[in-house]
Amino acid sequence: MPLLKDARGPEGLRLYAIGDVHGRLDLLRARHAAIATDLVRRPVRAFRVIHLGDYVDRGPDSAGVIAALIEFCRDGDGVCLAGNHDVWMLRFLAKPTAANSAWTDFGGVETLISYGVSPYARGMGLRPLKALGKDLRAALPPEHEAFLRGLRACERHGDYFFAHAGVRPGRALERQSLSDLTEIREPFLSEQGDFGAVVVHGHTVTPEPCVKPNRIGIDTKAYASGVLTCLVLEGAEKGWLTPEGYAPLMCEA
Ligand SMILES: [Mn+2]
Incomplete structure (x- = not known):
């Protein structure tokens, strides 16, 4: 399987990959607008x-992000893969107990607020998890839950394999587990070998x-940095969508 410099996507199909959004509706909207502009400038x-x-x-507007993604993906040109936070939210919804408190511990509080659920007792700590789960259940539109349930684990196009976190080295791409696809860091990040495709992923933050040669990570911590990275792959070409437009990726890898 080719490494990045020789990797190719399917002919005639342009792939845009967008990193971790984390409630930044403003940045997601700007990215979608930039894609629309790119498609006018460089039709495909x-x-x-x-x-x-x-x-x-x-980030501040998870509810708005989900609504925007539902709308954006309606016409079939968009797809949404599952991230660990999206999976955690569903698990909390199903069972709001300490076993699933990773969600409220790592950013879920902002999501609750975005759905109009107040997470804190007056001047005190978090309200009981059970109560939060009940309120979230009442506040979450059914189509938002269906969106979360419908997220795909991974997707392959030509020589590229897309997943939120990465893959387990040494295991076939078709046999990866949901927990590896959505949560893995090591030994994926240090692996220098060929995964069977160039893996395009988010999840692990890097400033750039x-x-x-075997992977491209595009989580640039949008919720704090304001930079929501968008990779563009088309045939043998690789590049970025920058505020100024399309910029080819110089590739020695
Ligand atoms: Mn993640």
């Missing part, structure tokens, strides 16, 4: 916008996109 037969997961938590 077909395109697909692959969102790499972690739509909720940390991380371009390696």
Whole structure:
């Protein structure tokens, strides 16, 4: 399987991959607008916008992000992969107990607020998890829950494999587990070998996109940095969507 410098996507299909959004509706909207502009400037037969997961938590408007993604993906040109935060939210919804408190501990509080649920007791700590779960259940529109349940674990196009966190080295791409696809860091990040495709992922924050011969990481911590990275792949071409437009990726990898 080719490494990045020789990797190719399917002919005639432009792939846009967007990193971890984490409640930043403003940045997601700007990215979608930039894609629309790019498609006018550089028309293409077909395109697909692959969102790499972690739509909720940390940033201010998770509810708005989910509503925008539902709308954006309606016409079939967009797809949304599952991130660990999205999975955690669903688990909390199903069972709001200490076993699933990773969600409220790592940014879920902001998501609750975005759905109009107040997470704190007056001047005190978090309200009981059970009560939060009940209020979230009441506040969450059914189509938002259906969106979260419908997230895909991964997607492959040509020589590229897309997943939120990465893959387990040594295991076939078709046999990866949901927990690895949505949560893995090591030994994926240090692996220098060929995964069977170039893996495009988010989840692990880097100040700049991380371009390696066997993977591209594009989580640039949008919720805090304001930079929501968008990778563009088309045939043998690789590049970025910058505020100024399309910029080719110089690739020695
Ligand atoms: Mn993540």
